[in-house]
Amino acid sequence: xxxxxxxxxxxxxxxxxxxxxxxxxxxxxxxxxxxxxxxxxxxxxxxxxxxxxxxxxxxxxxxxxxxxxxxxxxxxxxxxxxxxxxxxxxxxxxxxxxxxxxxxxxxxxxxxxxxxxxxxxxxxxxxxxxxxxxxxxxxxxxxxxxxxxxxxxxxxxxxxxxxxxxxxxxxxxxxxxxxxxxxxxxxxxxxxxxxxxxxxxxxxxxxxxxxxxxxxxxxxxxxxxxxxxxxxxxxxxxxxxxxxxxxxxxxxxxxxxxxxxxxxxxxxxxxxxxxxxxxxxxxxxxxxxxxxxxxxxxxxxxxxxxxxxxxxxxxxxxxxxxxxxxxxxxxxxxx
Amino acid sequence: xxxxxxxxxxxxxxxxxxxxxxxxxxxxxxxxxxxxxxxxxxxxxxxxxxxxxxxxxxxxxxxxxxxxxxxxxxxxxxxxxxxxxxxxxxxxxxxxxxxxxxxxxxxxxxxxxxxxxxxxxxxxxxxxxxxxxxxxxxxxxxxxxxxxxxxxxxxxxxxxxxxxxxxxxxxxxxxxxxxxxxxxxxxxxxxxxxxxxxxxxxxxxxxxxxxxxxxxxxxxxxxxxxxxxxxxxxxxxxxxxxxxxxxxxxxxxxxxxxxxxxxxxxxxxxxxxxxxxxxxxxxxxxxxxxxxxxxxxxxxxxxxxxxxxxxxxxxxxxxxxxxxxxxxxxxxxxx
Numbered sequence: 001x002x003x004x005x006x007x008x009x010x011x012x013x014x015x016x017x018x019x020x021x022x023x024x025x026x027x028x029x030x031x032x033x034x035x036x037x038x039x040x041x042x043x044x045x046x047x048x049x050x051x052x053x054x055x056x057x058x059x060x061x062x063x064x065x066x067x068x069x070x071x072x073x074x075x076x077x078x079x080x081x082x083x084x085x086x087x088x089x090x091x092x093x094x095x096x097x098x099x100x101x102x103x104x105x106x107x108x109x110x111x112x113x114x115x116x117x118x119x120x121x122x123x124x125x126x127x128x129x130x131x132x133x134x135x136x137x138x139x140x141x142x143x144x145x146x147x148x149x150x151x152x153x154x155x156x157x158x159x160x161x162x163x164x165x166x167x168x169x170x171x172x173x174x175x176x177x178x179x180x181x182x183x184x185x186x187x188x189x190x191x192x193x194x195x196x197x198x199x200x201x202x203x204x205x206x207x208x209x210x211x212x213x214x215x216x217x218x219x220x221x222x223x224x225x226x227x228x229x230x231x232x233x234x235x236x237x238x239x240x241x242x243x244x245x246x247x248x249x250x251x252x253x254x255x256x257x258x259x260x261x262x263x264x265x266x267x268x269x270x271x272x273x274x275x276x277x278x279x280x281x282x283x284x285x286x287x288x289x290x291x292x293x294x295x296x297x298x299x300x301x302x303x304x305x306x307x308x309x310x311x312x313x314x315x316x317x318x319x320x321x322x323x324x325x326x327x328x329x330x331x332x333x334x335x
Numbered sequence: 336x337x338x339x340x341x342x343x344x345x346x347x348x349x350x351x352x353x354x355x356x357x358x359x360x361x362x363x364x365x366x367x368x369x370x371x372x373x374x375x376x377x378x379x380x381x382x383x384x385x386x387x388x389x390x391x392x393x394x395x396x397x398x399x400x401x402x403x404x405x406x407x408x409x410x411x412x413x414x415x416x417x418x419x420x421x422x423x424x425x426x427x428x429x430x431x432x433x434x435x436x437x438x439x440x441x442x443x444x445x446x447x448x449x450x451x452x453x454x455x456x457x458x459x460x461x462x463x464x465x466x467x468x469x470x471x472x473x474x475x476x477x478x479x480x481x482x483x484x485x486x487x488x489x490x491x492x493x494x495x496x497x498x499x500x501x502x503x504x505x506x507x508x509x510x511x512x513x514x515x516x517x518x519x520x521x522x523x524x525x526x527x528x529x530x531x532x533x534x535x536x537x538x539x540x541x542x543x544x545x546x547x548x549x550x551x552x553x554x555x556x557x558x559x560x561x562x563x564x565x566x567x568x569x570x571x572x573x574x575x576x577x578x579x580x581x582x583x584x585x586x587x588x589x590x591x592x593x594x595x596x597x598x599x600x601x602x603x604x605x606x607x608x609x610x611x612x613x614x615x616x617x618x619x620x621x622x623x624x625x626x627x628x629x630x631x632x633x634x635x636x637x638x639x640x641x642x643x644x645x646x647x648x649x650x651x652x653x654x655x656x657x658x659x660x661x662x663x664x665x666x667x668x669x670x
Binding site for chain 2: 007009010013014015016017018019021022087089090091092095098099102112113114115116117119120121123124126128129130131132133134135136137156160162227228308311312315
């Protein structure tokens with residue numbers, strides 16, 4: 001029989017293709033991979049179940065990794081659908097399942113049904129899909145782990161003048177380091193990297209390595225948020241402007257916040273950890289107010305910017321942006 | 336009202352999304368852009384019409400360019416769908432229509448409904464979507480016009496070690512130079528660039544410019560043909576091997592063909608032009624026998640090949656391919 005590997009598209013159950021829908025309807029079992037990508041609309045999984053008239057099993061990382069043989073065993077005797085929000089091959093995560101299916105004896109036929117992913121929707125930025133270089137993924141940093149191998153890739157794209165799509169990290173069903181150490185099986189709330197953190201980590205790495213690939217006031221970027229959803233948000237400007245959009249209005253306001261935090265900490269007897277949590281929560285609220293709920297991605301604009309791209313992406317510039325000035329003076333994009 | 340710009344996906348009317356289908360069903364008028372991309376399955380337009388219960392107007396280049404104002408005028412008072420096979424923004428061709436809609440007074444809301452395109456399906460090659468550089472389009476060469484600015488882009492990707500997606504040219508409703516000169520309004524049969532011509536033009540440019548980006552026996556590539564269709568064909572190997580697949584078996588066979596062509600020319604009183612036409616036709620038949628009908632695209636494999644990519648793309652290697660040897664010796668891909 002067939003293992004269908006189906007892309008569900010960008011936002012919700014309305015983005016599935018007729019071909020994908022038919023494959024799911026004819027399948028003995030339907031899995032929805034639930035750790036590299038998510039439906040952005042609430043209730044989409046339930047509506048998808050109604051749509052196909054059968055149960056959709058959420059497949060977390062451990063299911064896909066530990067039960068792969070069971071999935072393939074079943075696919076040997078009946079059609080099975082393995083669904084992924086976005087396009088199923090845009091991340092490399094599912095290559096292993098496909099290779100294993102094909103290497104079985106007898107091999108299980110695999111049929112990939114492609115769909116739009118953020119790597120398609122990037123063209124909604126107004127920048128030409130042809131002019132993008134390699135895509136990078138930016139993982140959450142912790143105090144002890146700050147991976148930044150993606151910085152070199154930004155540099156490579158940047159030297160050629162290509163745009164870079166930067167994908168924010170997604171952490172679903174992660175355990176805290178403390179719980180893991182204690183052997184407690186408990187999951188933290190899902191975390192999604194938002195625009196301000198994406199910008200902060202990218203510029204921090206650039207500063208640390210003194211690479212100067214992306215000076216914050218001379219690098220243009222386009223924020224792509226909730227692409228394909230009804231409430232999608234596209235905003236362009238310099239990295240500094242996009243960051244400012246989710247920051248206190250000025251130094252005085254920032255100072256006032258600091259003072260309030262201190263007062264709150266005193267009042268409630270908070271330690272460092274509680275204060276940090278409070279600050280993180282406020283930063284998240286502010287990011288969501290400016291850019292909407294996750295998923296967020298960021299495009300760094302390459303120097304080979306074409307006037308048509310400048311005009312199109314410029315339609316999304318934040319109020320008061322130096323977009324026109326920077327495209328001309330830094331990017332040399334005239335006419 | 337809304338101008339819906341809708342991607343129809345890879346192969347036929349089954350690849351439309353539910354969201355796209357609904358938009359078309361609710362539109363006063365539905366256009367299908369018919370010159371940058373095509374449905375690969377016969378009868379797909381008719382089935383799409385049945386599916387949405389209304390006429391689909393084929394929009395050739397002149398319609399989109401000359402009647403853009405009419406399309407937008409209508410979109411000011413009613414929903415209009417402008418459909419494109421693949422993703423509507425993967426080519427930059429339709430940027431102009433969208434910009435004009437947004438710049439009208441009052442602006443016409445534009446809603447883009449993304450879908451899979453060849454830029455999504457490239458991951459079916461087994462190569463990771465993350466590791467692709469800029470995409471190039473290879474136009475048909477004529478005797479007097481041999482554009483090759485894309486060669487430099489192959490070089491840029493190649494230096495970094497990235498893969499390059501090479502799209503073959505599509506010529507629909509083109510006029511011959513002779514007819515144009517004589518002012519005759521007559522269209523030639525559609526032409527689609529097939530794998531052998533893609534490889535020939537790319538290697539010819541590389542040789543002419545002495546750039547040596549892609550030596551034919553040391554460069555690996557993956558042919559992606561009719562992606563998303565039921566008869567899709569994926570084949571990998573060196574450029575020389577992929578070319579050989581649609582060439583005479585050996586020198587003796589090639590010589591025999593030459594002799595037969597000469598005899599045919601004598602017999603039928605053919606001039607140079609007729610002989611060239613006969614050869615071109617045979618080359619096309621041979622290409623289709625090896626790779627299937629259009630559309631064809633080619634991926635040039637970058638030096639940063641990962642072992643997992645090597646194994647996955649290697650599943651598609653042509654019989655007798657030096658894939659394993661070249662990945663090891665030229666690409667340095669071991670483990």
